[in-house]
Amino acid sequence: MINDKNKIAKPFVKWVGGKGRLVPDLSKHFPDQYGDYYEPFVGGGAVLFALNHKKAHINDLNSVLISLYLFIKNDAHKIINALKKIESEYHSLKTIEEKKELFLKKRSEFNNLQNDSFEKAVLFIFLNKTCFNGMYRENSKGEFNVPFGKHEKPTICDEQNLLAVQDYLKNVTITNSSYEIQTSKAKAGDFIYFDPPYHPLNPTSSFTSYQAGGFTEKDQEKLRDEFKRLADIGCKVALSNSNAELINELYKDFHIHKVYAARAINSKADGRGKILEVLVTNY
Secondary structure, eight states, X not given: OOOOTTOOOOOSSOOTTOOTTTHHHHHTTSOSSOXXXXXXXXXXXXXXXXXXXXXXXXXXXXXXHHHHHHHHHHHHHHHHHHXXXXXXXXXXXXXXXXXXXXXXXXXXXXXXXXXXXXXHHHHHHHHHHHBGGGOOOBOTTSOBOOOBOOOSSOOOOOHHHHHHHHHHHTTEEEEOSOHHHHHTTOOTTOEEEEOOOOOOSSTTOOOOOSSTTOOOHHHHHHHHHHHHHHHHTTOEEEEEEEOOHXXXXXXXXXXXXXXXXXXXXXXXXXXOEEEEEXXXXXX
């Protein structure tokens, strides 16, 4: 159940497959009572912030994203000050060509920085707010390669939200590991929500890879095994994925709910709109 209560904190980056618009529909199938909350593929954190659970554990394999969560948790004011400077620089540029030049310069800097550096965390937000459709995508070399988004005057530094996020994250455990390592700590009564990279609906469709390496059919099977293990020990488990034949077959022994998701992040206009997804639960 969502604990909104006029909660201010919301996702601070846009994320491929983000659940912001889908949270109301998903929450209808979430448990009302549970122990700790685990989200092994946290991404932008739309479900995390909507649930606002007091004892949460989040994880993601993307080390740059997790470093950003940690920097905000530990010193949001430092992030805010750095963002204000780059926002001022961007907004002072008079033409789109100048803005694009700055974007490409910062994207190059981003790709040459250490993943756990403060500067890279700041540029993560800047690039997310100024790139095409707010996407995060890496090429085979692990480099961020999303093009410029032609935004005239985007809000790069949302100070109020970053402070609200910091306040909420104070009691949240944040890790950068495989989902199995995180979920190995879950116990009976805990709630685990999986939101992995989706399986393609057909062989020719390519769901944008969040990072180099992707998520294969074998990875989907392995995740199903972990879903079952957690269910067997008494956890409450939910998982979002595409309505692909493979996913329906893998989870045929569980409850499969069909939900419609609005997909706004797609390089092709005909790839946007309402798309049928599944939410699998064991309860």
